[in-house]
Amino acid sequence: MACAAATDDSAASTTGTRDEDRSLSGESLSEWRFCEQAESESPSTPPPFWDTDGDDDDDPGPKPSDLFGQHTWRIENFSKEKKREMKSEPFEAGGYKWYILVYPQGCDVSNHLSLFLCVANHDKLLPGWSHFAQFTIAISNIDPxxxxxxxxxxxxxxxxxDWGWKKFMELSKIQDGFxxxxxxxxxAQVQIIREKVDKPFRCLNRPYRRELLCVYTSNIEQIYxxxxxxxxxxxxxLIEDKMRWSSFCAFWSAIDPSxxxxxxxxxxxxxxxxxxxxxxxxxxxxxTLVMDSLYTGLKALEYQSKGKKGRTLSDLDDLxxxxxxxxxxxxxxxxxxxxxxxxxxxxPLPCQPVSPKDEKCSQSRMKVRIGLISAA
Incomplete structure (x- = not known):
């Protein structure tokens, strides 16, 4: 499989096409994920409103849990491997077949390990096919x-x-516990995402969503x-322009109630x-996380408007x-x-960063305002 040169560690295909905005990575984020995973393994109370899978809602589409797949590939005697590229066994995620592609000595880059997620049997699929997916590739370490x-x-x-990272990791770091x-x-964790939707929907399987939220909460808040x-x-x-604001208020007051x-x-x-x-x-x-949180905001409004009782509504008391x-x-x-x-x-808007546990309140406040401003 041919490779074109890449000058950075942004996501790319093996043929060289890349997009710097499509990926975020960094070893400094690993400890965040580790803390979240350790917490998720401990006994807990039922999940809060924002952290449910929505299996009891009225969304007619497939559930994220049905569109998610995970695969672990263990390569033995890796340091002795001489092949230019290696492929994992095919695995299924979201009803499609995938495999992991690794270049032990780099895909047209030196001193790096290159990793890609690939569609299996892509040449045999029907014309016009496409799979929209969010995915994570990780290399285990003796220290989680x-x-x-x-x-x-x-x-x-x-x-x-195929899509992935030509500079996934420097080869010199592999001996550091990897x-x-x-x-x-x-x-590899692969989440198929539905396309051509016209309203917010659950995109991500719950454990995968929690892991990504642990990393990207601040990014989502910045977007809102x-x-x-x-x-x-x-x-x-408009409000500070006294003449225009007074004119608007007079216009609105003059409109008949109906x-x-x-x-x-x-x-x-x-x-x-x-x-x-x-x-x-x-x-x-x-x-995908933004869609998930907008979906949560919509459901929160529906529950508040209908006055539903029970655990779900109690999660919204602070709003x-x-x-x-x-x-x-x-x-x-x-x-x-x-x-x-x-x-x-x-x-005033919240001015301090929030933790993943508290982001449900901050995001919900934002989403209520988004709904009003969009309607206005």
Whole structure:
């Protein structure tokens, strides 16, 4: 299999095409994952609202757990291996066959181990095929805190049927606990992602989602914050312009109540379609987590609006009063539009980083505001 030169450790195909924005990796993240995995192995109470699999919801699509697969490949006598490339046995994930491809001496790069995830029998698939997947490849270490991880999101198709990292790891580091009795252990986690969706949905299998959240929580919060702040800035400018704001308030007050009532409602599907188009970016590794969290926000609004009791609602007790409600197939503003616009513009946002355990509250607050601002 031919390789083209690569000058960095960004995700790429074996033919050289690469995308620097599609992957995030780093050994400093390994300890975060280790702590999360250690915690998940201990006995726990039932999962909170944001951490459920949604198996009892009304989403008609396949469940993430049915679209997830994991494979462990143990290469014995690795230090003596002379082959230019090696392939694992095929394994299944999401109904498709995959294999791991490793270049022990690098794929057209020197002093590096190259690793790729590949679609098995891609040349025998029907014309026009594509598989959209989020995946993680890891190399085990005798010290779990030093496991080497890399994550990426990629659409596999005829011309990009393999994807991974040419500079996954420097060969000089392999002896630092990665070889145990001359065995190199490679672990692949593959999550197939549904395509062409028009509303937020559960993307990730629960254990895989928890692992990724442990690493990317701050990235997700930055995405929400940037979205909200851009729109808050416009609202603040409007409110600070006394003439324009007074004119708008007078305009709104002059509208008859029945018209204001109609203007304070919007079809849920219309708003969700816009949100998915904005936030679900195929090149961003965090897009699946953003979809998962928007899905959580939508379910939180539905539960609050319906007044459902029990464990699920108790997880939402710390949330502020919602700015919108769900009424059948409509989003409805919770109170007068003038009051809500002032609240959306002036209510302070969380200013400190949050841990994965607490991110449900921070993200839900953001998502309530996103719904209001999008509707406005």
């Amino acid at each position: 805190r030093k496991v080497k991880y890399s994550d990426t999101l990629h659409k596999f198709w005829k011309k990009e049927h 070889l145990v009795d001359d065995v190199l252990e490679i672990i 914050r940037r979205f909200v702040e851009e729109r808050r800035t416009k609202l603040i400018k 018209t204001r009532h109609r203007m304070s409602r919007e079809k849920i599907d219309a708003i969700l379609k816009v949100l998915v188009k904005h936030f679900f970016v195929e090149k961003e590794v965090t897009s 502020p009063a919602p700015m919108i409600h769900v009424d059948m197939d409509m989003f409805v503003l919770a109170s007068d539009v003038i009051d809500l616009l002032e609240r959306a513009a002036l209510e």
